[in-house]
Amino acid sequence: MERTDLLNKLWEFQNKHGYISENAIKEIAKTLKVSTTEIEGVVTFYHFFHQQPTGKFIIYLNNSIVSEFKGFQQIKAAFEKETGCTFGAYNENPLFTLFETSCIGLSDQEPAALINFQPFTNLTPKKVVKIIKQLKNGTQLNTISSTVTSKIQYTPTDDKTVFFRNYILGNSIKKLQNSSANKILNLISKAKLAGRGGAFFPTAKKWQYCQESNSTKKFIICNADEGEPGTFKDRALLENNPGLILEGMIIAAFITGATKGYIYLRAEYAYLLEKLESTLQEFHKKGFLGKTILGIDNFNFNIEIQLGAGSYVCGEEKALIESLEGKRGEPRIQKSFPTEVGYLGYSTVVNNVETFAKAARIIELGSNFISAIGTEKSKGTKLLSISGDVAKPGIYEIEWGTTIRDLLKLCEGLSPYYIQISGPSGSCINSSEFDRKICKEDLICGGSIMIFNRSRSILQIQKNFMKFFKTESCGVCTPCRAGNQILYEKIKKFERGLCTQNDIDEIKQWGTIIQLSSRCGLGKSSPNSLVTSIAKFEDYFKLKISPLHENQHVEFDMESAIQEYDSIIKETQL
């Protein structure tokens, strides 16, 4: 067994026994010749691995903000009532164990939960009663789970649709046959393809770095760890057009000379595994994967799927590589690009699902087709996952440059007030910015758009986000690990009505410090939403603060400070 197999091995134990026992950890450590604490460190990093026995059914209920607004609390209560278990507690019931989990990529069908990684969507307390009853009676899980179909709500006219147009397997990579790596790279470069995870790094450049590298081995990694809350566009692609993604990876391999590819699939999407694997087999059968692909000499490429195990930070490419190597998903320090030192030290290309799909379409349709759509700097179309207070949540394929206002019309936003762009790590906009365009020049977006109406509490949104960051931080650097927790406490203080203008100023200053000094993108962007919301919803926050007390200067909640003592005394008096 190699270290790189560690996650798979741990999954084996988890699936077979419901947990990873101390003995299992010792056994693995012995085989890998490392200390047990090293393996334990990996197990405890990923929240889908457990060290205590779990029930026959593990229920993960999504606690993202969209779920919260759509009835998370009621669903949670219903699960607890029906199973007699408490969330987060082990050993309560041989049948069920309940956990909360961060966004599972079903924001258009919230509240949603995964039961043994099978999706259950649009939950209501009544549905929960029925599901638990059926499970208790021994009904097969897969007969009652929801079939997840991505609602593709909008695609542009045929001459402008890129992703969700008719797909014929192999149409794209067949163009490689009479071409050269440089010609293909040139096409990608001309179409100005930029990283679709949200960083907008020019894809052609990345591939070129890898192509020019002297590395003896090269790897192509598809980042399907779509963890940003509110994002589910990659799920739609994986489900509808998995072939397109594979073709994109094959094209990247053709250009760079890589021989091995990995799809790092988040465990939340484990139900897509079957389809992905059958597509891989189809590719092998047709000679699109394996040796001498398409009859091209020396063109050998294979793709393997690696299942994640529950960690948001692994969506960061350098953390993803660590995770793929069987380690804790701690982002490496920023010294060189993965194209220089990547997976196992070799030159590696990591791209988002959408980037590979788009690359395949560029080769298939030609760069002219793509260049005719979009804005000066952003060519083609963009997939958006829209959720929240809209009549039509789902997937939207829009032309780059579409305004928020047009988007709101398409998705039928219901009195939109607060819009979160690119998920919690992105930023928010208010109604004065609805004419802004989604593109590199104006409003950059990784794919998530959450729309909230006036009745939603902005503080609740920020609290949910900050709680997410403080749990999902990898824990290595001080500003992110401690800073997010400090900001979370500040939001709690806000909720209790104890904040003054000083606290608002402090949030801005502290946010800047965390952004400035954090080690990776997680900490550099975690205060974004809170800080921008304070600037953009000034009136809202004005109402939430109390005036400065001239003499005392600091607000203090005496009532809550003595409440505990009073109740203890009351109890002992009886």
Add this chain to the structure above:
Amino acid sequence: MENVSFNIDGRTCSAEKGKNLIEAAKQNGIFIPSLCHFKQQNPLGSCRVCTVKLNGRATAGCTINIDKGMDIEVNTPELLDTRKAILEMMFVEGNHFCPSCEKSGDCQMQKLGYETGIRYTRFPHLFVERFIDAKAERIVVNQNRCIKCKRCFEEIKTNDRYQVFNFLNKGNKTVVTVDYEQEAKLSESQAEYAMQICPTGSILVKGKSVSKPFGNRMFDQGIEGKTIPFNKINKNNSNGQKKRVATTSLAGCFGCHMSLLDIDLGLVDLIEVVEFNKTPLTDIKKFSKRCNIGIIEGGVSNTHNFEVLRAFRENCDILVSVGECAIWGGLPALRNTIPLEDCLNEAYLNSLTSEENESVIPNHEDIPKILDKVYSNHEIVKIDYHIPGCPPNSNHIWNVVKNILFEEELTIAYPEFKYD
């Protein structure tokens, strides 16, 4: 290797190409503080104290390899404040009770606290409950003090190259663990080395932790003539009449008052020019006149402390928090990680001297109510100046008082500024 030239804060420096910035800066007489950086190691970039700007972009200094023409900012006001803030985050995230720490005086984090002049933290203390793991044969890991720098991961390996320390969990629940099986393989000197490279008092070796007396510890004296940076103190403007001083001890031990008496002959001078109002020294219980300066020892643990503190704020122009307890809770705040009910039960119901079914938790309308936790004074009222120490050095107190009342010039010598 060839030498290259680069810029630090506008000064031209030169060092071997590829050299680590922290080392290269040191060669050029510029000190960049850091806690995780360790000369033999690959950069860890975990503590972020060495945050600098490279060509305008913030990054950890320890991860930079010198190259020709690099433009590096180290000591700009923004970066100095960021560094201080990161240290403050470490102080509030863990439970750093310097007065009760074996490593106090030899602690690199504490030393950086002195050098950056941290008197109190801008962030509220989080008081997270953490455990002390003493199960291993020699090594004790005290989570209260761990800053997760990862030095011990990289540097302490068994002779057959097994890792001894590692992280468990993620996010704000991340902790360092020690592998008992591997730890047992370490030699005595390897274990002591682990204690030595730990920048705080998190890794200790049983029976070896306290070795040197106060005054002789590594960071007690500092470089001669070194002073502690500080911000300007609000001054008292009323001239002429005799100045009035009030003092009190809230949840404190009166140790700071003892230190105040240690001013010795200075007290005789003081009596000439000031008059004491409400203070235990004169036993005046209530404010009879407005005071120029209020000196407060101890934090706020009950409703009475709270009322006294508010009365001080109302009756004094300048308030000074004196000592660790006043600044962030100090030793009484040890209870902040334990539920109040457990504390009260332990003290009154389950203690050795309490009799079953006879004992009660004291309560009467005349007895102050215990708060849910011990609060620092600046969480309750505005505090104008903080003097750390347990107790603070008497010279330090005296100099600050003189500065506030008589605008005498204030310098704080390094040995007079301590957290223990």
